[in-house]
Amino acid sequence: MAYKENYPSELLSTAVEAISSLPGVGRRSALRLALHLLRQSPDRVHHITDSINNLRDNVCYCSRCRMISDSDICSICADTKRDQGTICVVESVRDVMSIEATGQYHGVYHVLGGIISPIAGTGPSDLTISELVARVPQAHEVILALPGDVEGETTAFYIYRQIESSGVTVSSLARGLGFGDALEYADSITLGRSIVNRQIFKP
């Protein structure tokens, strides 16, 4: 083979290596992206890399809810039409975007920045739990919108213990059959909870 590690150029090899470090991007895709970028104008390529550098270097987080924001207080926390006394606790920025996309929630959020996970080495002090506890006296309800797995339930239980003495209402997301789900394909834990937590039929 004439090429060092099969690449005709050190520049190309370095770029492919770097691009393939992204999640879900293999070496073949990375090469395809690198060769695509070589066919674009330098201005266009710089626009992409500048926007990434700009995001990483200048990103701000809301000082109240820890959501990504362009200002010290995010647009949700600053919105006086929203119920500032209801705090929805989520794992990540992505979850806030998912809940906002439903258009069904009118309170505010608190982004933990992760979940308690002994395996991943994430403990309560790595999350924004103390900041949440400090917000609770101004709230009337805390919604724990955490994943439905063991780590999510552990985190929810830990937070509950921290805030139960404040007398705030603590709720969690409804669990049950998804919209359009068939009973025969539901797992038995989900179906079991759907029966135990059945609701009055409102036609």
Add this chain to the structure above:
Amino acid sequence: MAYKENYPSELLSTAVEAISSLPGVGRRSALRLALHLLRQSPDRVHHITDSINNLRDNVCYCSRCRMISDSDICSICADTKRDQGTICVVESVRDVMSIEATGQYHGVYHVLGGIISPIAGTGPSDLTISELVARVPQAHEVILALPGDVEGETTAFYIYRQIESSGVTVSSLARGLGFGDALEYADSITLGRSIVNRQIFKP
């Protein structure tokens, strides 16, 4: 919705927009990549963007064969152990890498930088055909290793017309059944060519 275009931050929105301009990257993947980059150290993110900028800004092409190279003459053209009189004509840099990976070719290359395509608006003058014609007097064989579609055959025919008078041997890639292909699943054009161009059996 509290967010402009569903993104909590202008910086995030700009980065997602830019990343999703890449081929095969939708807006969901772009958001996932942007949030992944936010969780990496600034140094790591800068390494990725620097390597891309560096590739785009400093890439060189071999002045002889137009392959990506770190120097004026690429490692293949500079290799005196290779047959400099056999020129394999390919569409793109990617094709050189594919042929090199076979380990079966010991001549040199000529990268056209595209293919003649009236639909895409690519004509002969957009390709490195005149540079190829200038190299032919020093060659004894030109291999047309172009795609097996209409555009590839048009390009091959155009090049053949340009160089046939020089008396150089002009060959093209063998077409036929792929290794491991079953006859019943081969398309009839491929199978027909395999019969017409049958070879003496050498056990």
